[in-house]
Amino acid sequence: MFAESAKPEQRTEHAPQTTWTPETIGRLAIRALYREVALAPKPGLVSPMDSGSHTDMDFSTFVRSLHALREYFPAISRLGMQTPTYSQLQCCGRIAEKRMLQATNGINTHRGAIFNLGLLCAATGVDIALAGSCSVESVSRRVANLWGPAIMATAKAINDSHGAVVQRRYGSGGARAEAAAGFPSAIKIGLPAYRRALVQTQCPQQSAIQCFFALMAELEDTNLLWRGGREGLNFAREAATAFLARGGVHARDWQSQVLTLHAQFVARRLSPGGSADLLGVVLFLESL
Numbered sequence: 001m002f003a004e005s006a007k008p009e010q011r012t013e014h015a016p017q018t019t020w021t022p023e024t025i026g027r028l029a030i031r032a033l034y035r036e037v038a039l040a041p042k043p044g045l046v047s048p049m050d051s052g053s054h055t056d057m058d059f060s061t062f063v064r065s066l067h068a069l070r071e072y073f074p075a076i077s078r079l080g081m082q083t084p085t086y087s088q089l090q091c092c093g094r095i096a097e098k099r100m101l102q103a104t105n106g107i108n109t110h111r112g113a114i115f116n117l118g119l120l121c122a123a124t125g126v127d128i129a130l131a132g133s134c135s136v137e138s139v140s141r142r143v144a145n146l147w148g149p150a151i152m153a154t155a156k157a158i159n160d161s162h163g164a165v166v167q168r169r170y171g172s173g174g175a176r177a178e179a180a181a182g183f184p185s186a187i188k189i190g191l192p193a194y195r196r197a198l199v200q201t202q203c204p205q206q207s208a209i210q211c212f213f214a215l216m217a218e219l220e221d222t223n224l225l226w227r228g229g230r231e232g233l234n235f236a237r238e239a240a241t242a243f244l245a246r247g248g249v250h251a252r253d254w255q256s257q258v259l260t261l262h263a264q265f266v267a268r269r270l271s272p273g274g275s276a277d278l279l280g281v282v283l284f285l286e287s288l
Contacts, residue, residue, distance in 0.1 A: 020128045022081070026074030029117045030066055032283035033110065036276060037062040039208050041258045043239070044265030045276055052262070053227070053271040057107050065110050068103035072096035076118045080125025086150035093118050112175060112277035117284055119143050119179055124288070136187060136285045144182035151180040174222045175274060183281055190215050190282035197249060206249040209258070211282055213248060216240040216275040223273035232270050239264070 037059065040047035051058045076092045096114050101107070123142035127134035155176040178185055193214035197207035217240035224233040239261055248254065265271070 020124075020132075020134070022074040022077035022125065025077040025121050025124050025128075026070070026072075028287045029073040029113075029121055029284055030070060032287060033066055033069075033113050033117065033280050034063075035204075035208065035283050036280040037066075039205060039212070039279075041255070041262050042209070042212060042276065043236075043258065043261040044269075044271040045273070053266050053269045057104070057109060061104050061107055062109050064103045065100050068099045069096055069110060069114070072099070072114065073117065073121045077121040077125040080122030081129035083126055083129070083146070084122065086147040086154070089118065089122055089147065090154075112273065113280055115175065116179060116183070116277055116281050119147065120183075120281065120284055134288055136191065136288055139285070139288065140182035140184075140187055143179060148180040148182070151176050155180075174220075175277065178278070183278070183285075185215065185219060186278050186281040186285060189218050190278055191285060194282055194286060200250060206254075208279060208283065209254075210244075210249045212275060212279045213240045213243050215278050215282075216272050217244060219275055219278065221272050221274035223271055228268060228270050232268060235268065236265070236270055236272055 037046060038048060040049040042052070044053040046052050046054055046057055046059060046062060048059045072092070072095070076089065076096075079088060079092055093114050096118070097111060100110055100114065120139055120143065123139045123146070124134050126142050126146065127138050131138070190211050194207045194211035197210035198204065201207060217237055219237075221233060221236065224236050228235065243254075243257060243261065246257070251257065
């Protein structure tokens with residue numbers, strides 16, 4: 001609290017003290033993922049507005065999935081406090097994936113989040129156990145230093161996933177390369193875009209939209225490559241770049257622009273799921 005007699009330039013504001021527990025970390029992860037799926041409009045993606053380019057899932061599918069994952073993120077955070085091997089993290093993730101698929105009748109809603117936010121929750125657990133606190137930078141370094149080599153070694157053994165097929169076909173590194181490096185796109189592109197927009201708009205929703213477009217403009221999104229090939233990826237990246245050049249969410253007509261893009265993405269069956277996954281990463285990291 002500020003002293004009443006303090007001059008404005010003398011005031012010092014301190015962030016509230018956080019009691020870090022696996023449950024706290026898990027809640028932040030679930031909140032970040034809910035914010036991501038509830039955000040609308042997002043071109044080609046599921047939201048409360050509609051199912052985007054997807055015919056096998058809707059907003060309620062994601063809510064059921066998140067409910068099924070509510071115990072996973074605290075569990076993997078708790079595991080992180082023991083500085084686990086990557087193999088141990090994988091075992092925890094497989095259990096979560098099974099629960100997700102049971103809740104969604106076999107539909108993959110959050111496999112990327114189980115991987116990305118699972119790693120980050122575990123790294124946050126490591127930080128809390130060893131240092132008593134955490135930061136975006138330290139959590140990122142933990143992921144890269146502790147598990148980066150194992151992530152890439154495991155990626156070479158996976159041949160049948162969409163990401164693996166796209167990597168062979170187009171030479172794209174994909175989500176595993178991003179994670180193994182400590183999520184550099186989230187930290188260098190997504191977080192700055194989110195924070196700049198938040199300063200200007202004071203609106204977390206608009207800031208998340210701006211962040212999403214900033215990510216889509218730069219990423220080699222393997223979901224876009226899978227659905228639309230190099231042409232589809234280029235279309236999405238150019239559309240995102242043009243949106244940002246026109247002012248992004250700071251333009252008066254930004255919502256109508258995004259709705260137009262949404263219709264175009266749906267017509268082309270494009271779904272920038274990789275960008276959405278990294279938006280979830282950004283929202284989690286920002287909460288730290």
